[in-house]
Amino acid sequence: MANEIALTDAELAALAAVDGTHDGSRMPPEIKARLTDLRLVERRKWPNGPLWRTTAGNRLVRNRR
Numbered sequence: 001m002a003n004e005i006a007l008t009d010a011e012l013a014a015l016a017a018v019d020g021t022h023d024g025s026r027m028p029p030e031i032k033a034r035l036t037d038l039r040l041v042e043r044r045k046w047p048n049g050p051l052w053r054t055t056a057g058n059r060l061v062r063n064r065r
Contacts, residue, residue, distance in 0.1 A: 005038055005060060015040055016061050018051050025051040 007015065011034060014027040018041055027035075032051070035041045040057035043049045053061065 022050050
């Protein structure tokens with residue numbers, strides 16, 4: 001896949017851990033910022049709601065396992 005997003009092992013593990021709970025949203029700020037910028041995660045409730053994987057994030061996790 002030519003347009004595949006390159007993630008480090010730590011970023012992929014953090015993305016896989018995102019499950020819509022506050023515990024699953026805990027990750028280093030730089031990883032959270034990168035995943036948000038790549039639109040792989042989003043907040044459903046602002047400003048302090050838990051992170052959720054987007055459709056692209058779900059697809060990436062599913063394809064990497």
